[in-house]
Amino acid sequence: MSPIELNADVAKALEGLSGRPIDHVFFVACGGSFAVMQPGKYLLDRHSRLPSDCLNAEEFVCRDPRTLTTKSLVILCSMTGTTRETLRAAEHAKAKGAATIGLSVDPQSPLSRAVDFPVGFEAPYTTGVPIDAADSNYSRLYQIVMGLVRHHDGEDKLAPLLASLGNLQTVIDRAHESFAAKFADYAPRLAREDVVYTVASGPSYGAAYSFSICVLMEMQWINSQAIHANEFFHGPFEVLDEKRAFILLKGVSETRGMDERADAFLHRFGSPEKIMVLDAADLDLSGLDEAFKGNLLPLIFFDTLWRFAYRIADIRQQTMLEARRYMKKISY
């Protein structure tokens, strides 16, 4: 394994932005792409003095924050590059004179054409072929973020990030093996549940969010909510009893304490049969730089959870993408 090179689209965007004063970053998307943006903001928060917001695209347009100015950078993401709200957000950002970067899988997508700097990525859903995580939306977004940090905060950590991204797919492949027995164990029970909550914190929260709304709800019609591991103690934990199903994503970095506290409580009052814990501390994360481990976990969690979702789908006899009744089947 060797470090990847800075993606050419990202390099072009960073180069194009280098002469431009930036005082605010907006991470803007919808649904699954919005979930990817959340750890992007987390990474920037950890490394930069640049303030930022992470907003659903339509909320961004309607809210129209006064911090959106000619000195803003708006980073948008839509897998196909055709999401209406995200396109509207790109137009809104440009009308305000902000710089725009648009992530999509297609260099000719409407989003790519609408922004100053299109950045391509790969997604297994479009090709059906497995991708290397180094080519994912997360990877490109993190490269953008650490490029901004290098320019604005004088901290150059692109090299260890690129090295970590070069090793990431191997780490994910190992994680699939590590979690396989657990998935086989829990799938038959969780597949029968009408409600399955996900719990996470810090950079992993977005992965819990997308698993809840884009997989459990969207593709399996299982009721869900992504509960922040500390917010859990301020209301949601009251639904816990020995019958309730939860999936907890335990991180390894500065937010792990929150996950541990939730874990202890879940096992104190819930049934271990219904509480599936994916603990990153059980994984071999070698090859990932310490500074980025936490932020790379959502890729590992989400990728492995996809396999779990397919197991659930098999048991429920409800295929994944085909199980949608509304999305991309009717107009709304």
Added chain:
Amino acid sequence: MSPIELNADVAKALEGLSGRPIDHVFFVACGGSFAVMQPGKYLLDRHSRLPSDCLNAEEFVCRDPRTLTTKSLVILCSMTGTTRETLRAAEHAKAKGAATIGLSVDPQSPLSRAVDFPVGFEAPYTTGVPIDAADSNYSRLYQIVMGLVRHHDGEDKLAPLLASLGNLQTVIDRAHESFAAKFADYAPRLAREDVVYTVASGPSYGAAYSFSICVLMEMQWINSQAIHANEFFHGPFEVLDEKRAFILLKGVSETRGMDERADAFLHRFGSPEKIMVLDAADLDLSGLDEAFKGNLLPLIFFDTLWRFAYRIADIRQQTMLEARRYMKKISY
């Protein structure tokens, strides 16, 4: 009805901050108080060039954003002023040299003593006696926000805010009457549901969040999630069928379009018997200044929904605060 005066605690905080350079605001709390902070950020976003973040208190401490500096203002809220995570956040903010404001009902609470500027408010839950909305946490928070806007953005809209707050309780009282028949109609059906989703956007999202996690989940053990009205279309809507229960909060301001789209979809595929829509356009909002109507709605929605919650509790024979099994009953 007459305008209220700027709260003395708020005036003191604004006065104390006036000589201090502030370049970032953090809204920090947990659970129900966190839900109040969210429209606080919305109000600041609409009126100020000051960047801000709204974070769960423990997430704030663990994430430790680099934007937190001696030029930050950290606004914290905890009803009792004893929430451990919020106290920890106050200490963290002070250790970083940030200015701190702490909202609680007790001027002698640990939070009041931990911060530079304690700000009191009233809550019906502590006294059992109805309060005037002008004395609520929202009201005090909004006064702080518009005071910051006056100082930092040269826009003085405190007078119309204070006039609106002076009229707010009357508007809420009228809203109780307006929604009473609807609550009586829907309570028997929604009380029997195992899952009830709430949907909202913009400044009302926080009210949906607190109703979901602090009322439905915490006090009635009903499964729930507060779904953002646009995110609804990017996954969650797939759980909708004619049996699924939703409560939609329709606003009147710049985010109303999102609520209207969700409303149309909910009624296209859901059952009107299970979809309870609280539409602010049906209310007499006279007395509220146009600029603040949207931001005052969460107070109206949450206050009226409390009555609905009591109706549900009666039917489920599960009293409200007494129905908690963990919160404030065991240590965790």
